[in-house]
Amino acid sequence: MLFRHVGYARDFDKALQQRIFKRARMMRDSFATKTGKDALRNILPLKDKRNHLLMFKGKSTRTASTFIASILNLGGNAIPLGWEASSMAKGEMVPAMVRTQHAAGFSSLIIRYDDDDKDVIAEAIATCEEWNLDLFIVNAGLGNSEHPTQMLLDIFTIQGRLPEKLREERLKIAFAGDLAYSRVIQSLAVGLKEYKPEISFISQPKIRIPEWVKKELNDAGVRFYEIHEPLEHVIGSLGADIYYLTRLQTNLRKDWGKDTAADEELESQFLFYSGITEKAAKAAPAETLFMHPKPSGPELPEWFEKDPRNIAIEQIMNGIPLRMALYYERFAGDDDIEIELARSIPVTFHSKDGDVVATTSAEIRSVCSDPTCTAVKLRQSDGWGNIKPAEHVSLKHTSNMLCPKHRPTPPDRIKSMSGEEKIINPKPS
Numbered sequence: 356m357l358f359r360h361v362g363y364a365r366d367f368d369k370a371l372q373q374r375i376f377k378r379a380r381m382m383r384d385s386f387a388t389k390t391g392k393d394a395l396r397n398i399l400p401l402k403d404k405r406n407h408l409l410m411f412k413g414k415s416t417r418t419a420s421t422f423i424a425s426i427l428n429l430g431g432n433a434i435p436l437g438w439e440a441s442s443m444a445k446g447e448m449v450p451a452m453v454r455t456q457h458a459a460g461f462s463s464l465i466i467r468y469d470d471d472d473k474d475v476i477a478e479a480i481a482t483c484e485e486w487n488l489d490l491f492i493v494n495a496g497l498g499n500s501e502h503p504t505q506m507l508l509d510i511f512t513i514q515g516r517l518p519e520k521l522r523e524e525r526l527k528i529a530f531a532g533d534l535a536y537s538r539v540i541q542s543l544a545v546g547l548k549e550y551k552p553e554i555s556f557i558s559q560p561k562i563r564i565p566e567w568v569k570k571e572l573n574d575a576g577v578r579f580y581e582i583h584e585p586l587e588h589v590i591g592s593l594g595a596d597i598y599y600l601t602r603l604q605t606n607l608r609k610d611w612g613k614d615t616a617a618d619e620e621l622e623s624q625f626l627f628y629s630g631i632t633e634k635a636a637k638a639a640p641a642e643t644l645f646m647h648p649k650p651s652g653p654e655l656p657e658w659f660e661k662d663p664r665n666i667a668i669e670q671i672m673n674g675i676p677l678r679m680a681l682y683y684e685r686f687a688g689d690d691d692i693e694i695e696l697a698r699s700i701p702v703t704f705h706s707k708d709g710d711v712v713a714t715t716s717a718e719i720r721s722v723c724s725d726p727t728c729t730a731v732k733l734r735q736s737d738g739w740g741n742i743k744p745a746e747h748v749s750l751k752h753t754s755n756m757l758c759p760k761h762r763p764t765p766p767d768r769i770k771s772m773s774g775e776e777k778i779i780n781p782k783p784s
């Protein structure tokens with residue numbers, strides 16, 4: 356198991372991220388075919404991990420619905436209960452809630468908690484450890500500093516678009532908006548540190564990036580700049596590959612509405628400092644990408660939705676294979692059921708007749724159980740051949756059939772109980 360819980364962005368180093376992304380690509384490819392879809396719908400039922408619960412204190416559209424879709428795609432049931440609709444609103448404590456949901460038979464608890472009065476994720480994980488509960492705790496947004504699954508889907512999106520820049524540590528990314536309260540931006544900046552990007556933090560001075568993020572980046576040797584100038588003034592010269600925007604995080608700010616004059620000033624300047632004005636859109640080169648976790652405010656105007664540089668929809672779409680990958684890894688990652696998925700990916704079959712027959716791996720009937728071998732038997736053929744699966748598919752060897760190359764040569768004769776010898780493998784005369 357790669358991880359027991361999804362707690363914090365810092366728990367997902369580059370190596371772990373890459374393993375999850377590999378699985379997410381596999382989920383996406385498999386899900387694109389009918390046989391792959393069908394195979395994936397067996398995953399959670401096969402593991403007897405059918406029921407999953409969302410407990411959200413805080414509003415959500417994309418995170419909630421893509422978690423639900425991902426679990427349904429793997430054959431599970433995802434039920435949103437809601438913090439405020441539960442006994443949590445009567446003062447029940449996190450450990451009691453976690454034990455209750457485990458007793459009710461749920462296999463995962465997806466928690467969002469917008470307040471910052473306590474770390475409910477740490478409490479939930481500690482409860483599972485103390486009571487030895489096999490319950491998968493997933494952080495779907497905590498206070499104003501943590502959103503690890505959004506961080507993963509964002510890096511997955513960046514890698515999909517700019518793989519060389521990320522791999523060669525040449526990525527230039529600028530964050531703009533409510534840097535002080537955006538858990539998305541804080542998690543993403545920390546999650547990217549091992550790729551050594553060059554980061555610019557663009558914001559009004561009052562909502563600058565917090566010290567703890569700067570310390571993480573400094574310790575990791577990441578170069579970053581703080582810019583307190585309007586986006587439209589700097590976008591033409593900054594040369595960032597990606598501008599990552601957020602809205603003003605009014606729901607996460609306890610002090611919002613207390614000082615009306617200061618809030619109004621912040622709000623009225625927000626688009627100018629951190630948003631896409633017509634000037635900013637014109638000044639940004641054609642290859643620039645704009646990302647946004649959504650929902651958006653005035654910083655991402657409706658007229659910019661169709662701009663090809665805006666990839667916010669791609670982020671949402673990537674959230675599904677990414678979250679499926681997390682569930683797959685947690686519940687089935689150690690298993691040999693990969694063959695089911697490999698079956699759904701087009702392969703080339705090299706038969707002994709020398710011909711290369713293109714087919715789909717849905718037709719694979721058996722895989723040689725020698726772990727060094729990729730010999731397979733197709734449904735329509737009696738002979739064994741070799742396939743070249745897509746680069747990211749590993750064929751696990753689950754069947755107990757061996758191909759002729761690996762089958763031990765049977766003995767020519769065996770002795771019966773009475774000592775009589777019998778020829779069982781007559782040589783052709």
Ligand code: NCD
Pocket residue numbers: 417418496502505538539601602604648649650
């Ligand atoms: C964000 C969140 O809730 O932190 N959205 C999301 O999860 N996709 C950002 C926001 O609400 O502005």
